[in-house]
């Protein structure tokens with residue numbers, strides 16, 4: 129590479145840094161909840177890119193909180209153990225036997241892996257389950273399909289979020305990594321909570337400014353699966369209209385986006401986790417990848 133080429137490449141990097149400046153200034157000190165879906169944890173390079181983005185957020189003064197999923201990882205373990213599992217309305221029907229595996233995979237495998245990956249860079253990450261310090265309590269929920277109420281077993285909807293434990297970690301300069309197992313407020317057991325739902329409730333309780341949801345699709349398609357229908361921005365009102373027609377995977381995500389916005393979170397973003405550094409591009413550049421869900425009046 130000639131000196132001129134090297135100077136031009138350096139100039140481009142400087143421009144990118146300068147472009148990030150207003151966003152860094154705007155978001156410094158704000159809490160951002162990142163929902164890291166199991167389908168976005170595709171390979172080691174992408175996981176490493178995710179960790180670098182989280183570290184970038186942390187070092188420019190944002191307060192990132194990671195709420196992770198792990199649906200595919202749970203499926204794989206259930207399959208290895210020969211335990212049947214099915215999804216109804218985007219939620220896993222969770223028998224007591226499956227519940228043990230869900231807890232084991234989320235808190236013992238996926239969360240540990242993320243915590244270790246971050247801490248290999250710098251020792252900031254601390255894992256938490258929704259069971260820890262009363263973080264998540266839930267009540268048993270069902271789902272309705274074609275007018276019929278379906279029993280989902282040990283599946284919960286958030287009853288209450290006690291964010292004290294997360295706030296203590298954030299104030300100590302840590303990066304909380306949360307698994308979405310909740311204490312059953314009506315019984316003496318635990319409940320399996322969809323990670324999108326939990327992330328939205330946590331974002332609301334923390335007064336987060338953003339909820340970022342990393343998944344395995346470019347964003348919300350208004351006319352799924354028509355690839356020309358990707359929406360760069362949608363209002364909460366539009367999402368409310370779309371909700372009944374949405375397919376399984378996107379439904380809990382859009383319900384979560386609405387919940388977060390109704391709880392005061394300024395924006396929810398659906399971001400393609402299969403693209404390296406998509407979070408940085410969405411937050412700190414003018415490029416705007418993914419779908420931004422905003423309040424009705426914006």
Ligand SMILES: Nc1ncnc2c1ncn2[C@@H]1O[C@H](COP(=O)(O)OP(=O)(O)O)[C@@H](O)[C@H]1O
Pocket residue numbers: 164165166167168197199324342343344345347348349350351352374375376377378379
């Ligand atoms: N309107 C839509 N726009 C985008 N994706 C959709 C839509 N409807 C359904 N989907 C599906 O939702 C999936 C994402 O949800 P899910 O598989 O639950 O991801 P995650 O594990 O990241 O939570 C996409 O891969 C896609 O197949």
Ligand SMILES: CC(=O)N[C@@H](CCC(=O)OP(=O)(O)O)C(=O)O
Pocket residue numbers: 164165166167196197198199200202218219220230283284308320321322323324
């Ligand atoms: C009730 C319910 O469906 N819980 C989910 C929890 C994990 C999750 O939500 O993982 P993703 O974000 O990767 O989909 C499950 O058991 O798969």
